[in-house]
Amino acid sequence: MLSERATLQQQSCPHQAESSTSDQTAKGDIAAVLKIDSFAAAREVLRSADVRQAGFNAELVSRFIGRAHAPVMYQDGEAHQRQRSATARFFAPRVVATRALMEATSRTLVERFRAAGRARLDDMSLELAVAVAADIVGLTDSSRESMALRLNRFFSATPGRHGTFATVGNVVRGQLRTLSFYLFDVRPAIRARRLNPREDVISHLIAEGYSKREILTECLTYAAAGMATTREFIVMAALRLFERNELRARFLDADEPERMIILEEVLRLEPVVSVLKRRAARTMALETDAGPMTIAAQTLIEIxxxxxxxxxxxxxPCPHQLDPDRVRAPKAAASLMSFGDGPHRCPGAAVALQEAAIFLEQLLRVPRLRLERPPTMTINPVSTGYELRDAVIAVG
Structure with a gap:
C-alpha cells in the first residue's frame, strides 16, 4: 500500500480519536513547538495576521536573502499581499490560452503514450505541469522537455549519505543544477522579456526591479510549488481512479466541475504537502476544542x-473514506487544507485542478488502459510531501 491513509479509506467508518493533538497541547499555555490537527484551529492559525511563514526552509531563506524581494512564498504582511494581488491574473484558470495549452499538451502526451504502448505516469504528469507552469511564469524560451529533465534532477532527493565529502558533493551538485537551470531556462526568458514584456510572472518581476538572482529564486519557488506538487497530485489522483472502477466511470461521465470535486476529495485524503509551518510573530490567542489558549511569541506551529x-x-461523517458527495464545513474548500488557507493559500490551486481534470479525462478514455506497475513512494524532507515515482501505465 502507498500509505496508511489508503488503508483507512477501505474501512467502513473508523472511530474518531477521542482527543486531538491540538487539544492535548492546549493544556499548556507556552510551547516551543505547537502541533495542530483540528481543522478549525488550523484555519484560524493560517488566517491569522500574527504568524509568519516558517515552512519550506522559509527562515533559512530569510536569513540569507532577507525580506526585500524574497520569493512571494516567503513574504508576509503587506508585501506578500501586494505581490499576490499583482500576480493573481496570471493564475486565472479561465484564461483561454492557458486552457488551450493544457488541452494540447495533454493530447500530445496521450497520443505519444498510445503510440508507444507504455509510459511512466510521473514523467507524463511532470511534462504537463512544467508546460503549464512555465507558460504562467514565463519560462518559454527553452525546450520544455529539457527543462523538465533539469528540474527533475534538481528536485530529486539523493540517497542520504553523511560526512564532509558527501555534504560538499551535494552542495556542489545543487549549485551546478541551479546554474544549469539559470543558464538554459531563466536567463533566455529574462532577455526575451526585457525586449518584449508579456503577461507573465517574469515580466512583472522585471518591471518591479528584481535582479537576475532574485528572479531565479522566484522561478525555483514556482517550479517547486507549481510543477513538483502538481506532478505528484496527478499521479495520486490517477492511482485512486485506477483502484475504483465505479469512481473512474463517474469521473469520465461527469462534467468538469464535478471532476474537480472528485479530484479535490482525493487531495483531501492525500495532501501532497503534509505539514504546514508558521512562526508566531507575537503572543496570540487561539480557540481550540479544549477552550482558549495563549501561544507565546516565536512558537513554531506545525499543522x-x-x-x-x-x-x-x-x-x-466517515472522514477516512473517499466520498465526493460528502457535506463539508461551511465555506470550506472541497480539498479542505490541501492547498493551504489564508494569505499563503496556493495561488495555482484552480490551475492545478483544471489541468489534472483535462489530462486525466483524456488519459482514462484510452481503450484497454491499465496500471502495469504501481509507484514507489518517498517523502521529500523540505516539503514533507510524498513523491511518487516509476508508475508504469500500458495499453492492452
Whole structure:
C-alpha cells in the first residue's frame, strides 16, 4: 500500500480519536513547538495576521536573502499581499490560452503514450505541469522537455549519505543544477522579456526591479510549488481512479466541475504537502476544542494537514473514506487544507485542478488502459510531501 491513509479509506467508518493533538497541547499555555490537527484551529492559525511563514526552509531563506524581494512564498504582511494581488491574473484558470495549452499538451502526451504502448505516469504528469507552469511564469524560451529533465534532477532527493565529502558533493551538485537551470531556462526568458514584456510572472518581476538572482529564486519557488506538487497530485489522483472502477466511470461521465470535486476529495485524503509551518510573530490567542489558549511569541506551529482534513467536524461523517458527495464545513474548500488557507493559500490551486481534470479525462478514455506497475513512494524532507515515482501505465 502507498500509505496508511489508503488503508483507512477501505474501512467502513473508523472511530474518531477521542482527543486531538491540538487539544492535548492546549493544556499548556507556552510551547516551543505547537502541533495542530483540528481543522478549525488550523484555519484560524493560517488566517491569522500574527504568524509568519516558517515552512519550506522559509527562515533559512530569510536569513540569507532577507525580506526585500524574497520569493512571494516567503513574504508576509503587506508585501506578500501586494505581490499576490499583482500576480493573481496570471493564475486565472479561465484564461483561454492557458486552457488551450493544457488541452494540447495533454493530447500530445496521450497520443505519444498510445503510440508507444507504455509510459511512466510521473514523467507524463511532470511534462504537463512544467508546460503549464512555465507558460504562467514565463519560462518559454527553452525546450520544455529539457527543462523538465533539469528540474527533475534538481528536485530529486539523493540517497542520504553523511560526512564532509558527501555534504560538499551535494552542495556542489545543487549549485551546478541551479546554474544549469539559470543558464538554459531563466536567463533566455529574462532577455526575451526585457525586449518584449508579456503577461507573465517574469515580466512583472522585471518591471518591479528584481535582479537576475532574485528572479531565479522566484522561478525555483514556482517550479517547486507549481510543477513538483502538481506532478505528484496527478499521479495520486490517477492511482485512486485506477483502484475504483465505479469512481473512474463517474469521473469520465461527469462534467468538469464535478471532476474537480472528485479530484479535490482525493487531495483531501492525500495532501501532497503534509505539514504546514508558521512562526508566531507575537503572543496570540487561539480557540481550540479544549477552550482558549495563549501561544507565546516565536512558537513554531506545525499543522498536520492530513489530520485536519480528516477532522469529522469539517469533513463530515466517515472522514477516512473517499466520498465526493460528502457535506463539508461551511465555506470550506472541497480539498479542505490541501492547498493551504489564508494569505499563503496556493495561488495555482484552480490551475492545478483544471489541468489534472483535462489530462486525466483524456488519459482514462484510452481503450484497454491499465496500471502495469504501481509507484514507489518517498517523502521529500523540505516539503514533507510524498513523491511518487516509476508508475508504469500500458495499453492492452
Amino acid at each position: 498536520d494537514v492530513g489530520a485536519a482534513n480528516r477532522d469529522e467536524a469539517a469533513a463530515g
